[in-house]
Amino acid sequence: xxxxxxxDPIGVIRTPFDDPSEMPIQPASESAASGTVDLExxxxxxxxxxxxxxxxxxxxxxxxxxxxxxxxxxxxxxxVGRGLFATRAPSRPNRIGLSVVAIESVDGTRVTVSDIDVxxxxxxxxxxxxxxxxDQPDTAAAGRIDATDRTATKTRSDDRFGGGASE
Numbered sequence: 001x002x003x004x005x006x007x008d009p010i011g012v013i014r015t016p017f018d019d020p021s022e023m024p025i026q027p028a029s030e031s032a033a034s035g036t037v038d039l040e041x042x043x044x045x046x047x048x049x050x051x052x053x054x055x056x057x058x059x060x061x062x063x064x065x066x067x068x069x070x071x072x073x074x075x076x077x078x079x080v081g082r083g084l085f086a087t088r089a090p091s092r093p094n095r096i097g098l099s100v101v102a103i104e105s106v107d108g109t110r111v112t113v114s115d116i117d118v119x120x121x122x123x124x125x126x127x128x129x130x131x132x133x134x135d136q137p138d139t140a141a142a143g144r145i146d147a148t149d150r151t152a153t154k155t156r157s158d159d160r161f162g163g164g165a166s167e
Contacts, residue, residue, distance in 0.1 A: 009123035010046075011039035011109070013060060015116050020065045020090070035101075035116040037124060039109040051106045055130035056113070062095040064119040069093060086143060097122075100130050 015035035037058065039047065050056065069091040072081035090097065101113040111127075 007061075007125040009040075009061070009125055010043045010127075011037055011124045013037055013058065013116070013118045013120070013122040013124055015118050015120045015122075017117075017119050020119050033116055034104070034112065034114045035118070035120075037111040037113060037127065039111075039124075041109055044109045047106050047109070047111065050103065050111065050129060053103055053129040053131075055100050055102050056111070057128045057130050057135075058097075058099045058101060058113075058118070058124060059126040059128075060097045060099070060118060061123040061125060062090050062092070062097045063122060065090055067091075067095070100135075 013035060014037075016033050069084065069089070070081075071084050073084055073087055073089040073091065074081050075087040075089055084092065097118070099117055100115075102115050104112040104114055106112075
């Protein structure tokens with residue numbers, strides 16, 4: 001292995017979810033909520049021009065929940081163990097989470113967002129705009145999820161990952 005990688009958060013994500021359990025498992029969930037992304041003052045200039053985008057990608061550190069992981073977790077939308085890297089299970093080797101959220105407004109160092117599925121106080125190492133032309137392939141397939149009748153929009157988190165913020 002190489003030397004450890006370290007990131008300093010640029011801000012924090014604020015949501016109504018104090019605990020990973022009982023959260024929506026994806027931003028598309030009908031129980032997803034509004035929240036804010038509060039950046040450190042030094043990054044305010046980086047928010048210039050973000051208001052023209054409808055959505056952004058939040059890359060965050062999964063600080064809440066279980067630090068242990070398995071290479072064959074049972075995802076929220078499944079009843080059998082699957083390969084970790086074919087799931088969005090929150091217990092991961094590097095505890096990195098990703099959510100695409102809707103941008104409601106940008107004011108100073110605060111971005112108000114909706115459709116968020118993240119625990120309150122989550123550290124934010126980075127954020128990028130969602131660009132449909134670049135981020136939505138014309139021929140995308142969802143593997144095993146295409147064959148299930150369960151949906152991320154109606155499924156909530158539970159304690160299978162010590163709480164969890166994603167499938």
